[in-house]
Amino acid sequence: MSGYVVKKLCNLVFQVFLVVSLMFILFRLLPGNPASLILGPGATQAEVDNLRETMGLNQSLGVQYVNYLKNLLTGDLGFSYSYNQPVFEVIKNRIIPTLQLMAGSILVSVVIGVSAGIFSGVYPDSKLSKVLLMLWVCVLAVPNFWLGLVLVQIFAVKLGVLPAIGYGSFYAMILPVLAIAARLIALIARITRSAVMEVVNEEYVRFAEAKGMQTGVIIFRHILRPALPPIVTMVGMQAGYLLGGSVVIENLFSYPGMGQLLLAAVSFRDYELMQGITFFFVLAFLSINLIVDLLYGQIDPRIRLE
Template sequence: MASYFLKRLLGLLPTLLIVAVLVFLFVHMLPGDPARLAAGPDADQQTVELVRKDLGLDKPLPEQFASFFTRMLQGDFGTSLRSKRAVSTEIAERFLPTLWLTLASMVWSVVFGMAIGIVSAVFRNEWPDRFGMTLAVSGISFPAFALGMLLMEIFSVQLGWLPTVGADSWRHYILPSITLGAGVAAVMARFTRASFVEVIQEDFVRTARAKGLEERVVIFKHCLRNALIPVVTMMGLQFGFLLGGSIVVETVFNWPGLGRLLVDAVTMRDYPVIQTLVLLFSLEFILINLIVDLLYGYINPTIRYR
């Protein structure tokens, strides 16, 4: 297990290098002139050129990439073109709100999604199954921004129960976490149902029932662990999507997180912030996939890593 973990960590380096090159090229292909945006709409051409030189955008692209990559290896991700602050400081201030929102969304979506999936599998083709899968399809089909605005209209505007913007207290997390986790709960329910239906039909489950074990023991002791591997895989991927893909929800609720920071950076063509955020999201996905692979061995001890 340890050697497998070390090999996977070493495999991060070429992947991140490829991502860094692609992100750098993609960012510099975006339309718009960051020097013009930084100088202001009323600045003359001479001022724009001075700003471009100050930002280092007058150098050839290979030289800009070499400078960016060298600083990145030293832990220096540059300075934001928009705020003139260190990129690491900008991201550090926005990381925790996004992380806590993601964790809150993931916890409730996993609990409710797995519960709906298990009930649907146990009562397959009966009304609980149809009702649960109807909810799942609705959760997948309904856009996040529309759900967020609907929840804000009902619980904030009409009822006045919950705040709409900010991240100051636990009440601020309720509506954004429901909006962000609705799609994950729906996917979790469908994955859990499909995995449980397959496991329930196995011979060892029929043997357990033939021994006279209670149905809840059969479900939670014999079926749950064997059905978890595909579910855990999906959980890891969905957690990565939530952590890096909460842009729409953070924009709707004006959430002070990484998604909102990325939107502002793209608007202002803030190259250092965009590049660092995309690299961070890529690293998160890679690490989450590694953790999921390691969890396989814990869930199913018959899996060995070589």
């Protein structure tokens, strides 16, 4: 198992290096002068040139890249001139809201998606199962930002039971969590339904039923575990969707997280801040996939042997 973990950690380091290097280049291809955008239209050319020199933008791209990697290896994410703070300090204040949003979305997705998928797989011919299947198809066809607008219109504007914007309370998180989690709920429900239907008619399940075991025990002990690998894989694969979806949803609900911060950084062409946020997103996405791989190895030991 230790060799399996070391291999995955080495892959993680290489992937982080590859992505942050690519983002470093792409960010500098964006049009616009960062110094001019930060100082505003009233700044003189001398002030713009001075800020460009302070930011290190007068150096060649290769020198900037080497300096960026050196700083990254020492844990220095740089300095945000648009916020006049170290990048780490700026990001630190926005990480918790985003992590809360992601954790809530994953929790809601897994609980609802797995529960609905198990029911649909065990009772595929029931009317409720067919209704749920049609509902998942519809949800998958709806963009999360449009769903967010619909949720705001219904629960915030029409009914007035939930806040449309804000942060700091349980109720303020409900609408953004649902907007992000809806697609993942549908995907998990469908994959769980298919996985359960593959094992529900196996001989060991029939034997457990013949022994008179309770339905709940049969589901969780004999049906759910063999169906776990594709479910765990789906959650890991959709981690990137949750991160990408949070950028749009956070701005829609004025949620003070990393997604909202990223758009502000892009508008000012704040390279250091954009790189720091990208590093966080990449590290979070790859870490989730690493955890999924390790869980997969525990669920199916044959994976470790490969």
